[in-house]
Amino acid sequence: MEYVTGIYALNIPCQLETDGDWHAPALDWNNPRIKESDESLFGQWGIEYDPQPNYGNITMPVANHIRACLDLIEEGCFGSVQGMRDNFISNEAYTPLILETILLLRNNSLWSEIDAFIGKEYLCDWLDYKESKSHDR
Numbered sequence: 001m002e003y004v005t006g007i008y009a010l011n012i013p014c015q016l017e018t019d020g021d022w023h024a025p026a027l028d029w030n031n032p033r034i035k036e037s038d039e040s041l042f043g044q045w046g047i048e049y050d051p052q053p054n055y056g057n058i059t060m061p062v063a064n065h066i067r068a069c070l071d072l073i074e075e076g077c078f079g080s081v082q083g084m085r086d087n088f089i090s091n092e093a094y095t096p097l098i099l100e101t102i103l104l105l106r107n108n109s110l111w112s113e114i115d116a117f118i119g120k121e122y123l124c125d126w127l128d129y130k131e132s133k134s135h136d137r
Helices: 006-010 065-074 084-089 092-107 111-134
Strands: 002-004 034-036
Touching: 002 006, 006 065, 065 084, 065 092, 065 111, 084 092, 084 111, 092 111
Parallel strands: none
Antiparallel strands: 002 034
16 A cells, blocks of 8 residues: 655654654655555554645545654664654653564664664663563563
8 A cells, every 4th residue: 555654744743642743845745755555564554544635635545653753764764753752753652662663673674773773762761672572582
């Protein structure tokens, strides 16, 4: 299934209690970032189906803010999602879900960079989470 993601999805309100991004007017809404869900480890998780007529008349599914961040991380676009915890998500209630989902990327070829990025974003929360998961094995 094709869906809008990345910075474009971060600039569209979603059903989560997150802040998203605030640069919508600076984006070219004629060419939003489209991705195929079957090509992602995350599948259809975190994709919403509400039409978005105020955002370039987007009528296809859109990643929620967490999924949009995870898609960028999965692709190695760390600069685009830098500050996600405080700027785009801004809701600690989602931290366990984010850390659990990030760990799914441990077999990604960019894992060392992903691990370092999440370590900078989530600090001790990430270290504690990884430690707890190392005992589960």
